[in-house]
Each structure stands twice: as structure tokens, then as C-alpha cells.
Amino acid sequence: MTDLPDTMRALVLPAWGARLELRELTRPDPGPGEVLIRLAASPINPSDLMTLKGLYSVPADPPLVPGLEGAGQVVAAGAGVLPKTLMGKRVACASAAGGLWAEYIVLPFDRVVTLPPDLPLGRAAMSAVNPLTAIALIDEARRRGHRAVVSTAAAGQLGRMIRRRGAEKGVEIINIVRRAAQVDALKAEGARHVLDETAPDFDAGLKTLCTTLNCRMALDALGGQMTFRLLEALGPRCDILIYGALSEAPATLHPGTMIFKEARVEGFWLSQWLPRKSLPAMLWTLRQATRALKGGFAESSVARIVDLAEAADAPAAYAADMSAGKTLIRLSDADLGVAPGS
Secondary structure, three states, X not given: OOOOOOXXXXXXXXXXXXXXXXXXEEOOOOOOOEEEEEEEXXXXXXXXXXXXXXXXXXXXXXXXXXXXXXXXXXXXXXXXXXXXXXXXXXXXXXXXXXXXXXXXXXXXXXXXEEXXXXXXXXXXXOOOHHHHHHHHHHHHHHHOOOOEEEEOOOOXXXXXXXXXXXXXXXXXXXXXXXXXXXXXXXXXXXXXXXXXXXXXXXXXXXXXXXXXXOOOEEEEOOOOHHHHHHHHHOXXXXXXXXXXXXXXXXXXXXXXXXXXXXXXXXXXXXXXXHHHOOHHHHHHHHHHHHHOOOOOOOXXXXXXXXXXXXXXXXXXXXXXXXXXXXXXXXOOOOOOOOOOOO
16 A cells, blocks of 8 residues: 555535535545545445434544545455455445545445446446435335335435335336426326325325325325325325435424324335345445446436535535536545536
């Protein structure tokens, strides 16, 4: 590792809710079973926005380096045969502890996935959070015997992946969006069932669709009052998986509806779902996600690419228009293979 710098640049969150700061930090070294990755890019996700506000489960208090997923190249390996097999490989990676809005990160070797040669690093950087969540949520629906589900925040990148993954697996999706223009946009993409939550007839329309499609499951990215509205529309013995908190408000439920519908409302966190799988099953799931990044259900549009040195305000810009596409933070001079608008 003699050709590697002793320090690295990183975006640091000094306090919950504070503006990010570009700092020079000591570059980490890999220990036994670990690899050092020179990162090329990392996206901004809604979960990152929650992290910045102190509303996401991370194991440390500020100051900390945010960033939950990314891609790059393995440039050093700790002791062990398996880490050394990754030397020089292009990889996608993720960490529930954050740390990827930096030039380098150290991770266990079994938390990285080697990339096919035709997959650009820019797309690979978006291979974990959204694609794996879409895979997991549709898998959960099918495991529980549901063939129709309601999906909130359906105009976002993850919402679109859920719809496309559902189509692949034979699960009908009722898509809920927040603006009338998004109804037209999703229908132009081939969505059959799209409802605007701000429309005066939304609740009646949702209940009618749930009855017609025998829909008894919802995937809720919002929380707040939306959870109540979903439960009122769904059929008996229904399931609601809350996997996001975009409303930043407590989920609302009516106990009578809960009781008489025998409803089940649960939280879903990818960081707990994936590690419960065996190592072969986990690797197979990760491979499904990376294969689907180019021309498959997991392909995302990129709205902006921002250099690390100029990225302190990028989360706020992304939050203002999340449905426009992903914001990538460029972390090195590596070719990302994507451009804004692609």
C-alpha cells in the first residue's frame, strides 16, 4: 500500500441536521478479512437524507461520514486468501454504518460484489439500496401469497423499480403518487393503476381498486396519515410493510380497523433482511441486483453528478426533486460511464 495516500477527502456530518463539511481524514487500512476500496461514486438516497437528520439507525453519533452504497476498485487487502482474490477488481459495496461519501472505505470482503465488465461504475454505485429493497419487498409479497400490492411514493426511483420487479414476478402494483403530473408520467411508462393521493376521490378510488384486485398488502414508504388511509382501503387479513418515513410523521392507525380486519403492520429494514440469508443466497440476491442495473428492473435515471468537493449542498438539491432521478457524488476521476439525463 506504499503508493496510496495517507489521507483522504470525505464529507463529514458535524452534527445532526448540520451542513456537510469537506474534511481531510486519515485513510483507513484493511484488517484481516477486509479490503480497501478506492470509491468512484456514491448516490444520495432517501435513507441518506434521514441519516443527515438523525432519523436513520446508524451505529455512531456525529461527526460521521454518511453514504450507504457505492462502487469502486479494490486497491488493498488484509490478511486472508479470499480478500486477496479481490485485489484490483471493480466492485459494488454497501455499509449500514455509512462511510461511503469518501475517497476510500474499508469493508469485509463478503460485503462487496465484483462487477461484470460491461457494467459502468456509475450504475454499479446504485446497486444496493434501491434494487435490493425492490427485490426484497416483492419477494415478501409473494412469500405471503399476495398477487397485488399497493406501493406508495411510486414516482420515485425505488417506486418504479418495485413496479417493474412486480411485473417480472406476476405481482400487480397499485401505484400511489403525489402529483397529477406523475399519474400521466407513470401511465406513459406502462403502469396500469396509478392514483394521485391529493385527488378528492383518492380514498374511494383506492378502496375500489383494492376490492377489484383482491389487494391485501401495501408497501408504505411514507408513514404518517398514509398508513391510516392504506389500512382503511385494504381487504381483511392485510399486511402493511413500512419501509420508509418520507412524511417524517408517526404512522397513524385506527385500532378498530386493526382488530376487525386482523391487520398486520410491520417495519422492514433491508439491513436486517439481507443478513438473515445464507451467504450463497445473499450473493445470489446481490447478483440479481447488479444484473438488473443495465436494461433491467433496477435501472435508474441519473439527474446530477456532483464532484465530492462541491457536494455539501447536494442532499438538499436532491431532496427538492427526488423523482427527477438520482444524484451521484463523484469520488474519484474514474470513468463512471453515465451522464446526467441517462
